[in-house]
Amino acid sequence: MSADQSKLSQSFIDNGKDLNEDEATALLVESEQKIRVIKEQRAADPKLTAAKQIVKELGAGYNSALAYEKAKISFLLDKINEIQDGSVNPHSGAND
Numbered sequence: 001m002s003a004d005q006s007k008l009s010q011s012f013i014d015n016g017k018d019l020n021e022d023e024a025t026a027l028l029v030e031s032e033q034k035i036r037v038i039k040e041q042r043a044a045d046p047k048l049t050a051a052k053q054i055v056k057e058l059g060a061g062y063n064s065a066l067a068y069e070k071a072k073i074s075f076l077l078d079k080i081n082e083i084q085d086g087s088v089n090p091h092s093g094a095n096d
Contacts, residue, residue: 005013019027042048081087 016024016027
């Protein structure tokens with residue numbers, strides 16, 4: 001049983017054992033249509049949209065701090081590479 005099948009009810013699995021190709025195809029199309037409707041409903045849900053906006057606003061400070069620290073790391077790694085490659089002023093003592 002695949003991981004996705006573990007999400008199915010046992011009755012669906014039992015009923016699905018005797019499906020022919022046409023029945024399976026019809027159920028497949030029906031499920032794909034339901035997925036499209038669910039996604040549209042989710043996108044149109046005002047409470048979910050508001051919650052996403054709240055999460056975005058609350059996370060902004062953290063995201064800014066993370067970006068700053070990542071920029072520092074990038075700068076410092078570039079500096080270390082310059083020193084190791086001898087790109088720094090050879091008379092500075094940094095290459096000794």
